[in-house]
Amino acid sequence: MNNQRAILVPEGVPLQIERAEMSERATAFAIDFFITDVVAIALLLGIGFMFGAGNDVTIAAALFAVFVVRNAYFVCFELLWAGSTPGKRLLGLRVIDRRGGPLTPAAVVARNLSREVETFFPLALVLSAQSWAVSWWQVIPPAIWLILTTLLPLSNRDNLRAGDLIGGTMVIAIPKKQLFEDLARRAQSFQFSHDQLQHYGIHELQVLEDVLRGTDSPSAKALMTDIAARIVRRIGWRSPVRTEEARAFLTDFYAAQRSLLERRKHLGEERADKHYRDSS
Amino acid sequence: MPATPELTIRSVEFRRERESSWRELEQLIELVESHGVSSLNSDELERFPLLYRSALSSLSVARAIALDRALVAYLDNLAVRAFLAMYGQPLDPLRAASHFIRAGFPQAVRTLWRHVAIALFVFLMGLASGFLLLRSNEPYWFAMLVPSDLAGPRTPASTAADLHHVMVAPVAYNLVDAIGNALFAHNTYVALLVFGLGFLGGIPTILLTLHQGLILGAFLELHVRHGLGLEFTGWVSIHGVTEIIAFLLFAAAGLRLGEILIFSKDLSRVDAFAINGPVVAKVATGAGAMLLVAAVIEGYFRQAIQNTDWRLAIASATLVLWVGYLSLCGRRE
Numbered sequence: 020m021n022n023q024r025a026i027l028v029p030e031g032v033p034l035q036i037e038r039a040e041m042s043e044r045a046t047a048f049a050i051d052f053f054i055t056d057v058v059a060i061a062l063l064l065g066i067g068f069m070f071g072a073g074n075d076v077t078i079a080a081a082l083f084a085v086f087v088v089r090n091a092y093f094v095c096f097e098l099l100w101a102g103s104t105p106g107k108r109l110l111g112l113r114v115i116d117r118r119g120g121p122l123t124p125a126a127v128v129a130r131n132l133s134r135e136v137e138t139f140f141p142l143a144l145v146l147s148a149q150s151w152a153v154s155w156w157q158v159i160p161p162a163i164w165l166i167l168t169t170l171l172p173l174s175n176r177d178n179l180r181a182g183d184l185i186g187g188t189m190v191i192a193i194p195k196k197q198l199f200e201d202l203a204r205r206a207q208s209f210q211f212s213h214d215q216l217q218h219y220g221i222h223e224l225q226v227l228e229d230v231l232r233g234t235d236s237p238s239a240k241a242l243m244t245d246i247a248a249r250i251v252r253r254i255g256w257r258s259p260v261r262t263e264e265a266r267a268f269l270t271d272f273y274a275a276q277r278s279l280l281e282r283r284k285h286l287g288e289e290r291a292d293k294h295y296r297d298s299s
Numbered sequence: 300m301p302a303t304p305e306l307t308i309r310s311v312e313f314r315r316e317r318e319s320s321w322r323e324l325e326q327l328i329e330l331v332e333s334h335g336v337s338s339l340n341s342d343e344l345e346r347f348p349l350l351y352r353s354a355l356s357s358l359s360v361a362r363a364i365a366l367d368r369a370l371v372a373y374l375d376n377l378a379v380r381a382f383l384a385m386y387g388q389p390l391d392p393l394r395a396a397s398h399f400i401r402a403g404f405p406q407a408v409r410t411l412w413r414h415v416a417i418a419l420f421v422f423l424m425g426l427a428s429g430f431l432l433l434r435s436n437e438p439y440w441f442a443m444l445v446p447s448d449l450a451g452p453r454t455p456a457s458t459a460a461d462l463h464h465v466m467v468a469p470v471a472y473n474l475v476d477a478i479g480n481a482l483f484a485h486n487t488y489v490a491l492l493v494f495g496l497g498f499l500g501g502i503p504t505i506l507l508t509l510h511q512g513l514i515l516g517a518f519l520e521l522h523v524r525h526g527l528g529l530e531f532t533g534w535v536s537i538h539g540v541t542e543i544i545a546f547l548l549f550a551a552a553g554l555r556l557g558e559i560l561i562f563s564k565d566l567s568r569v570d571a572f573a574i575n576g577p578v579v580a581k582v583a584t585g586a587g588a589m590l591l592v593a594a595v596i597e598g599y600f601r602q603a604i605q606n607t608d609w610r611l612a613i614a615s616a617t618l619v620l621w622v623g624y625l626s627l628c629g630r631r632e
Binding site for chain 1 (some may be wrong): 307309310311314319322352358359364365366367368369370372373375376377378379380382383386387388389390391392395397398403405407431442453491494496498536556569570572573574576577578579580581583584587
């Protein structure tokens with residue numbers, strides 16, 4: 020799959036991880052940004068009371084407060100929660116070291132402070148252009164910078180933004196997966212001969228697994244009946260399989276087929292799919 | 300061929316033997332995920348790494364023998380979660396910060412000493428060139444080198460009194476102002492630029508560093524001509540030493556970024572950044588903190604201390620402190 024990556028953990032085993040989608044990351048960021056905004060606005064009100072609203076000192080202090088709140092929030096959470104913030108936690112995202120090592124404070128600080136340089140600073144420049152830009156074209160460089168850094172995550176396969184690039188990090192999704200019941204672990208009511216199991220390979224086996232793990236909706240039932248009929252024809256089963264029996268038939272066939280293919284695999288013959296004869 | 304008499308499936312046997320340990324690990328992970336490592340008792344703490352390693356070995360075996368895709372997917376997921384729970388230990392931000400100040404930052408700066416040297420060389424070249432160019436034709440080169448918004452009231456047409464006035468003008472400053480000043484100051488902008496433009500291969504970084512040197516050289520010549528060289532040096536260097544060192548560190552970090560981008564040798568760029576990026580980030584982070592220190596000095600001490608001798612003394616002290624700190628701290632770790 021396209022969003023799967025392998026990292027090598029210190030024990031030397033490659034693990035499959037799932038890259039977080041841009042939409043998930045944007046949502047998580049929106050949540051975190053909302054939280055920091057609430058804190059920052061409370062702070063700003065306090066600062067406004069202290070120095071009086073509207074003067075330059077207040078604006079400078081306010082901007083600095085927002086800067087501190089935002090970065091302290093992200094850095095502290097990602098350190099204390101090992102690569103997670105409230106927003107990321109809600110969406111099941113984690114920041115990890117791209118090479119499978121531990122997440123270091125340097126990486127966390129780097130990826131978060133980079134956000135200032137890559138987004139907020141140029142954004143502030145563009146938004147406050149009329150107060151500093153002498154002519155209109157001076158807005159173009161920060162605007163281009165902003166566009167480039169925003170597009171950067173779309174240009175690499177791990178959706179890395181500049182901060183991830185420098186920090187050596189990436190954001191992954193960790194959906195909890197359940198251990199499903201083993202389909203091959205039940206009494207066999209259909210017995211298949213050795214010859215009848217020579218027709219399919221691993222690919223077909225796993226497609227069958229997906230179907231069997233699916234729901235029991237009428238359309239799924241129809242699909243199973245259809246698949247059963249095809250298998251019956253292909254392996255030369257003695258009698259057609261009735262609709263009520265289709266699931267049981269397929270489950271038994273799956274178990275028998277898996278048993279054979281696993282033994283074959285153990286002996287060094289990996290049958291990728293039903294065309295394995297042609298290729299060997 | 301007889302029908303398969305009884306179905307013994309290797310992966311089913313395998314799962315039957317090991318499933319309870321996976322379930323146990325899963326429970327421990329849930330505990331760690333929701334309440335942290337401290338919620339495990341000593342028994343569980345001892346079990347956890349063992350279960351983690353056995354899950355890794357289960358995964359390897361399952362990949363080799365099992366054709367049950369759901370099983371392999373589950374084990375993969377379990378191993379990733381266990382790995383994150385094992386190695387994703389919470390870090391204390393305060394301890395991390397203190398370690399960064401004690402060792403991390405100076406160490407990172409020392410690994411980039413070549414880049415710092417290049418940045419310093421370029422900056423000094425700019426300084427000397429700016430000075431010498433103004434010697435030859437002051438009004439022309441001043442207009443060429445110094446942006447008008449930076450020059451303010453100081454131009455080749457200014458009298459010595461005008462120039463002197465800028466340096467001793469009493470400005471009411473406070474801490475918040477000083478920080479606000481730093482945020483919007485031209486120099487902060489240039490420092491971030493010199494770092495960020497490293498992503499364009501380092502050439503803009505070199506040019507900007509040279510330009511900063513030229514500007515300073517031009518100002519220096521302007522004041523020297525009016526016999527205010529020492530006063531100007533004191534006025535600039537009391538915070539300028541800190542600020543220029545920070546600027547050079549940003550430039551060095553930018554140069555390193557450019558180097559990684561262009562010369563990543565046999566690594567892919569993404570990998571090269573992963574390996575070398577944190578050092579660059581450490582230098583830039585520390586340099587950012589130095590800019591804040593410089594802003595406080597500029598806003599507070601420069602106004603409080605009007606005496607040039609004292610300004611120069613403080614500037615020398617900061618120079619010794621920064622160089623000593625950056626070259627010596629954290630050597631033993």
